[in-house]
Amino acid sequence: MQHTRRQFTQTILLATAGCTTLAQQLFAQAATTDYIVQKGDTLGHIALRNEMRIRALKDLNNLTSDTVRIGQKLKIPTKHTTYAATTTATVTYIVEPGDTLGHIALRHGTTISTIKQANDLTSDTVRIGQTLIVPTAHAKNSATATSTYIVQHGDTLGGIAMRHGTTISAIKHANNLSSDLVRIGQKLQVSSIPSSASPDLLANVRAATAKINVRRDNWKRIVVHHSAIKYGNAKKYDAAHRQRGMQNGLAYHFVIGNGIDSGDGEIEVGPRWKKQLLGGHVRSYNINLTAIGICLVGNFEQTHPSKKQLDAFTQLVDWLQRDVLKKKTHFAGHKELKGEQTVCPGKHFPLAAMHARYD
Structure with missing residues (x-):
């Protein structure tokens, strides 16, 4: 009778623990092993390595703060096959100047609420140097x-x-x-x-350009731009450029959307590429003659390009060099060209990483 009463009491406690998640219950019921805190360890890193949330690790060890000390003994759940198969992959991310929770989520293919839940955050505010566990869009068992x-x-x-x-x-x-x-x-x-x-973002581009007689010998470089505003697509920019007196309309050869006026990572092929016309995207006439202009929609002085935009950009440039032009071309950000007084494509566009890829 006493055993039955104890089981009943435990059931009631579990049922009324509103903040206890299913994952935490699984951890609580799982077999545990001891882990000794090492130099440099944080609760977040220990949780990450053991596929746990910080809150679950704290609950399991009755911790009231995130501080741990070298030599401290912690209980860690033994890996549970069923649970592990349903988790997502995670990475540790250090918050950098200019970051917001929204930008971090966008770059990793996840959501603000998912990051907040994984890190037990109660607000959207993050601080420079803060360590976050970021669940990514890729399954753990991939x-x-x-x-x-x-x-x-x-x-x-x-x-x-x-x-x-x-x-x-x-x-x-x-x-x-x-x-x-x-x-x-x-x-x-x-x-x-x-x-x-990474999904293939070039299918529509291949279809739209299949019959183009590309002037391979003409194109010497690829220049990346941002639109400097968060709205717009190829059609809207074409109209705006024509209003400014540009006879051939849209200044760029390709435009990559951000999910507002066109799809996130959607690559639009401009009339200048379809007709193999010179660009209108920089001041220098000579550079416009031989430079392919690619514009990502967004103001990257203020925000970061989305993960899909960067995927689309690298897929597009890889394809242009490997399959279309069949040669390496010079790569540059707009601001890197001689005589151009601009911040384009913005401080948050990963120019250094792109140079490492294409130089």
């Missing part, structure tokens, strides 16, 4: 290929991440790096996301 990469002359962490289809934060976490600096000859463990994780 296979990732891990390889050893030797840092080469001119490499940056951003460029290495871009080439391997991963993030700076993921590489730093995998290699216990505390800064973005790398040295020539340094060995890094790099886990790449399978290519199938």
Whole structure:
């Protein structure tokens, strides 16, 4: 009778614990092992490595704060196959100047509410240097290929991440790096996301350009721009450019949408590319003659390009160089061209990473 009463009491407690999630209940019921806190450990990193939320780890160990000390013994759940199969992959992200929770979510293909839940946040405010656990759009049981990469002359962490289809934060976490600096000859463990994780964003472009007689010898470089406003698409920019007296309309050859007036990551082919006309996207007539202009919709002085926009951009440039022009071209941001007084494509566009990929 006493055993039955105890079971009943436990059931009532579980039923009335409104803030206890299903995941926390699974952890509470699972077998545990002991973990000894090491130098440099944080509660967030321990939770991340063991596929837990910070709140669940704190509840399991009756902790009232996020502080842990070297040598402290913590209970860690033994891996549970059923639960692990339903979780998403996570990365550790360090908040940088200009970041917002929305931008971080956008770049990692997740949502603000998901990040807040994973980090037990009660507001949308984040601070520079704050460590966040960010669930990504890729399933936990998706296979990732891990390889050893030797840092080469001119490499940056951003460029290495871009080439391997991963993030700076993921590489730093995998290699216990505390800064973005790398040295020539340094060995890094790099886990790449399978290519199938990024959808093919070129299908419409291939169809729209299949019959174009491309002037391969003419195009010498690719220049990236931002629109400097968050609204617009190829049609709207074409109308605006014609109103400014540009005879051929849309100044760019391609426009990549941000999800407002066209799809997020949608690549629109402009009339100048279809007709193989010179661009109108920079001041220099000579550069316009030989430079392909690609514009991403958004003001990247204020916000970051979305993950889909960056995926679309790299897919487009890769395709242009490999399959269309069949050669390497010079790559530049608008502001890097001689005589151009502009901040385009904005401080939040990853120019260094793109140079590492295309130079």
